[in-house]
Amino acid sequence: MVAEYRETGRPAPAVFDTHAHVSARAFDKDRHEVLGRARDLGIVFLEVGFNEDSSRKALALAEEAGGFCAVGIHPHDAMADESLEARWQYIETLALQSPRVKAIGEIGLDYYRELSPKKAQADAFVMGLDLARRHRLPAIIHQRQCSWDVVSILEKHGCDIPLVFHCFSEGIDYARKCLDLGGYIGLGGPLTYPRNGYLRDMLKFLPPDRLLVETDCPWLPPQSKRGKRNEPAYIMEVIQAIAGVLGRPPAEIMKLTFDNGVRVFAIGEGEW
Template sequence: MENKYVIFDTHAHYDDEAFDEDRETILKQIKDNGVIGILNCASSYKSIEKTNKLTIENDFIYGALGIHPENANEFNSNVEIEIIDLIEKNKKIIAIGEIGLDYYWDENPSKDIQKQVFREQMRLAEKLKLPVIIHDREAHGDTLEIIKEFPNVNGIVHCFSGSVEFAMECIKLGYYIGITGVVTFKNAKKIIEVVKHVPLEKLLVETDCPYMAPAPNRGKRNKSDYIAYIIEQIALIKELEPKEVNLAVNDNFKRLIQNNI
């Protein structure tokens, strides 16, 4: 698909092994197809260095460093020191993430460990005055409770999966709502309601690639230029011109990260 939009993907994982065989080719391809920026979000300890390296090697990639709740057991004071050190050396690391809670998988670390690590990384974001990228899966109540504890921190609730009411609570606390390709799925009633009710100036678009490719590419490996489908779906839901949505979500991200880019 030839792209007519100016795309900033606010959540991607190009460090993922799904891109190991053709990463450079894909990055060149999406750049040629209208992708002006990517926020690559670390998730595991291993991905912290890989994300940092991607930002150094690619002018249009920025980074978020943190430990995902599925890997909460990997977070400790030494990892925190490493993250601080990388952020001090690299101005392209502009957020702490992906952090949060994931109660979906039974094999994940315990809820107590996840909450402790989430709080520790929220403290780190507060200390460094950086926004956070929050992962929240089937943990809306506890996520809200913890973000309320840190009124000086804001960021993105990525791959939003909660209710309209939860979205409005997050917005009140200074957060943006990350919309993925899920909004294009036939059974996506909940997120469509969220998009309808959340003001355009609080929405962001993201792929979470290589996961969650939008229709008509559902089930395939996702990539940042597919955000065009998300923009068009949001425009349809909100009865706006796609270009207006495109420019607005880019401005929203710039506003969030303020002086970091």
């Protein structure tokens, strides 16, 4: 995206939102304006797919905007009429289609709503991990009310690729296990919610080089935007919250998390 910033005179990329869904229908009416607000603030983002259609749209948006994306099958979408093998073959085709695909995800388990049977979720998760390993790509992990089952699958099927634990909502003990697996921790809007003091305590425990920031937009807006649609521009409130908890300048948190994101997703300097 650097060329685009240089041509327009806008700020160079300075903040990396590592998990966004700007290709979602919630942005159909004003996607151009949302992208513009992010660019004006120097925010870049990784567009993340959650099934075949959204993964295709994620790649299309990455190509159009000069950004990057992840492709995968979310646990909610693990159950479908078509076989999982065929669906993952399609995702693999997308992953091989462009160097702008930087990760496989989001994949994982979700027992909160259990929109897909647990076995289908586990099967889809393992297939996604296998795909990520085959192509040496990071895996973006979704986990909700299933954390230790996620760990069990990761331990059984290998953890020799970078792991990003997206929208992290657990405490220090689980964070410690994720770090032992070589994982990175993605924090977003929930960190800013008054009731989530345990997340702020966990943040103090994290090694700085394992911290990522994200919006998960259009969902989970930060505290001042509760009840509204989230978007990449709102990540600045997450940056401010992290800076406050750690007692560090916001600019330092911006650079730290930007560098961490570039490293985990293996983005070369010439690719921006």
